[in-house]
Amino acid sequence: MRATVKDVARRAGVSPKTVSNVMNGIIPVSGATRTKVEQAILELDYVPNLSARGLRNGRSGVIALALPDLGTPYSAEIAHHIVEVAHEQGWIVQIEETGSDPKRERELMVRARSNLIDGLILNPVVLDESAVRVGVALPPVVLLGEVTQSLADRVFVDSAAAARDMTLALAQPGRRRIAVLGTTQGRGSAAAIQRTQGYEEALVILGIERDESLLIPCEKWTPQTAADALTAYLGSHPLPEALFCFTDSMAIGALSVLWKRGLRIPEDIAVAGFDDIADGRYAVPSLTTVSFDKRAIASEALRLLTERMADRGHEQRVVSLHYSIVERDSSRS
Amino acid sequence: MRATVKDVARRAGVSPKTVSNVMNGIIPVSGATRTKVEQAILELDYVPNLSARGLRNGRSGVIALALPDLGTPYSAEIAHHIVEVAHEQGWIVQIEETGSDPKRERELMVRARSNLIDGLILNPVVLDESAVRVGVALPPVVLLGEVTQSLADRVFVDSAAAARDMTLALAQPGRRRIAVLGTTQGRGSAAAIQRTQGYEEALVILGIERDESLLIPCEKWTPQTAADALTAYLGSHPLPEALFCFTDSMAIGALSVLWKRGLRIPEDIAVAGFDDIADGRYAVPSLTTVSFDKRAIASEALRLLTERMADRGHEQRVVSLHYSIVERDSSRS
DNA sequence: CCAACAACTGTGAGCGCTAACAACACCCTT
DNA sequence: AAGGGTGTTGTTAGCGCTCACAGTTGTTGG
CATH class of the missing domain: 3.40.50.2300 (Response regulator)
Known part of the structure; x- marks a missing residue:
């Protein structure tokens, strides 16, 4: 059986809450206690149960990324950068392909509401059909790319x-x-x-x-x-x-x-x-x-998303990114 | 506030367990009750909390996929197929780039043990350094690609x-x-x-x-x-x-x-x-x-993984996939 | 008509974690 | 010496769900 906070607490001779304090590091813990707890964690090879934490905290630390088709080079590059930037900021990324199918976008919305994901970065294709609609209580969502209506925070290139x-x-x-x-x-x-x-x-x-x-x-x-x-x-x-x-x-x-x-x-x-x-x-x-700059798309999308998660109420934000024409051999005369 | 099983149960005039039975569909529920419950679910716009379910069941329904670099076309195609096949089977996919960094492979192992993921499909690069080691209690893992040592279930092409x-x-x-x-x-x-x-x-x-x-x-x-x-x-x-x-x-x-x-x-x-x-x-x-056949890689990997999750004890399994030489213009004389 | 069974539904408990609060020790002030 | 910080730790409770088991109904056959 896997060790729990209780086990660690018992072994370290402290209360479960103290173990939690050591893990989360917000509430101060004295050096001696911290050492004891860390020792016990190592000895028991303790790993916190993230499902339980997620249930208690109401947040999972996971965001979802939805793209039409991961196999295409463009989507793959975007995914790459988002995963990288998210990782740097401590987020876990769940991935979903929507295959331009609005049904799958909708599934994601549901999942966002089932506390499995805290936010969603969505690259919609045909938005008329999209699951992102006005009036519906959205989870924190950031849209990627060109979109005509302004339904959610958004990062795009003109x-x-x-x-x-x-x-x-x-x-x-x-x-x-x-x-x-x-x-x-x-x-x-x-x-x-x-x-x-x-x-x-x-x-x-x-x-x-x-x-x-x-x-x-x-x-x-x-x-x-x-x-x-x-x-x-x-x-x-x-x-x-x-x-x-x-x-x-x-x-x-x-x-x-x-x-x-x-x-x-x-x-x-x-x-x-x-x-x-x-x-x-x-x-x-x-x-x-x-x-x-695809990395900029990723970091802006994540910035908008975290800001939205922190404050659901604020105005919609839209970020337009720079582009440039790169002339290579296929057009150079 | 979001609706819970309790709310649905109250509204439908049944117990929480019955609601759960309706959702999960294993224990039979009479037609009338089922209808009432489904009605209540719709009215309250109820979505189950997956963190709670994960805590209770010890399983999350999520698998992780770890690739060196999502941005490369090969990885992207593999990811595409795994996400597709996993989706068909009702799995959610978490994605991680290891960037050939063993530290990140190790992080994933920890996460697997923290009940956030039920299994792991890993495409290691340099395995000497890999986090996948003999003797360590592994979560269910399937390795993708060429690997010299035989440490876990594996899908590869010769x-x-x-x-x-x-x-x-x-x-x-x-x-x-x-x-x-x-x-x-x-x-x-x-x-x-x-x-x-x-x-x-x-x-x-x-x-x-x-x-x-x-x-x-x-x-x-x-x-x-x-x-x-x-x-x-x-x-x-x-x-x-x-x-x-x-x-x-x-x-x-x-x-x-x-x-x-x-x-x-x-x-x-x-x-x-x-x-x-x-x-x-x-x-x-x-x-x-x-x-x-990259789709075959995906479905074989998923098959091995689910089999391993069902039975942690069995012998290591290794699947070798067919390949073929496709001659196109770059070599056709 | 009642026992025996099936089919369904309810009860209670607890998964592992952390928020809020309470409690305590210790120091400094007045 | 009493009062009031300040810093650390413990206690209690409950997040939402589903398991084991207990209870209730309906159905059948003797």
Whole structure:
């Protein structure tokens, strides 16, 4: 049987509360007593039962992170940073994939209310359907990424502005036929909408007329779907001068297609992505992208979350992070 | 204040135990009572407190997954599948990065003993230093990947055999100067040792004399380090006919270097990787690799873990998974 | 009609921990 | 010498849940 506070207390000749005081270190304990207790803890190999502590304190020290798909490089990098930052601050991270399924977001909300997690960092996909709703008593939640409604604290990058700047950068050497890959039909993700919008803003600035045929739809943002969409597109359209993919993952799929067709990049067509995932740097050719500090996303998200946990009442907070256009070989002329 | 079993019981006009029976569904409850209780649960928006349940039951329904670095594509894919499979079976997954730091593996062991997690899936890196030791009372643990000692249940792919087969495949069209990228000096990871060994086995089979200068060391298996190592190597060595990288990530770094030097792949040099990560398919050119079923790894690991949790006493179990050599453009002549 | 049984529901206790409070020793002030 | 800190430790209680067991009903067969 595992040792409990009682056992430790008995062995150290003190009360259970004193053992607890030693463990938690808030209420002062004299040196001698502390030593005795620590000795007893070592001898009995005592480990506190966190379920019991959680029950008593109403807090578990665990936060949940929900991402659409952990397997994608972007999500993986975000998860990496969140886990790291959380660990530094003593939080344990529970992970959940929502697979863009609102049901699973809802499950998480329930779990948050079941005292198993103290807070939730959520990267929603389609928010209309999202479990995060006005009016419902939310656990402390921080949203990651582009979201149209303002339902909870939030950390994001101004996608529209970034897409605009990227389009402008691609147009720099006189390119005018700039295609985008990743637009969605109907109600798409907020990211798709904003990036499309930024692209269109840039066209206005550049005095280029909007050409519907340069919007290449791609609902799911994976290399596979991007490759398929681009292949289909090239079968029936002339080659654009530049291709702005709404994520690096899609750009990697696109590069693979273009290369197989023997096209030279960036001479025949410039390519850019969005997210600055690690692999983009080693793409062939290295990928021009919208870059931002993912570790900052993690630490800001955690900051907002802990502040929210400390004070449920305050105003909603929104943090916008800087981005930069990183030009690499895929667009450098 | 949140509703408790008591509140639900009062409202439904039954005892707390009956509510518990309805929730857990093991002890039969009559239809009428069940309906009343479910009604009350809905009305009060009752959510059970999992900390309390965990305290009472001694189990939390949470397992932990520990990986060296979540940000790498391989780890991310493994994590993805484990989270998915665990979710299907009703497990919650806590995630931890060990960053190859044995201290963090040890922390996890402690947490397992603190009743916060029921079991642990661990992908260790250097096991000599690992927290998993003989003699120590382990929580239910399943090890992922190559490991020399047999300390716990384990799921792995026979790296040595796979490396041997890959080397043989690369040698097929008469290539003889086959380099490997990723060997380590001194005590390296078990994976590095086994893959090197498999390569050397193949050389013996092929009747090719071992050439020390074809072993390109690279301690950390990332695209960056691989690119650096290969760049340095090519500065002072002639170009090999083939390059077998010990991971796909390294291969992607290597491809980037080779491409920048204007080398044609596979004509000038064939390249292969290991792990079959998603991006390898979209590498330029698409990457020949050792492939295996990562979802099977996940489900086997979970199976071993749940079996171990059910019966702590049984013999150690080891599951070896199939692999296959997938030839893509980077080696196809 | 009653015993015997099944099917269901209630009672009491306690999992391990820590908050609030009480108690005590000890020192310093007045 | 009494009063009032100050610092440390003990006592009591209960967080919300479910187990073991006891109790209650309904159902069947003799």
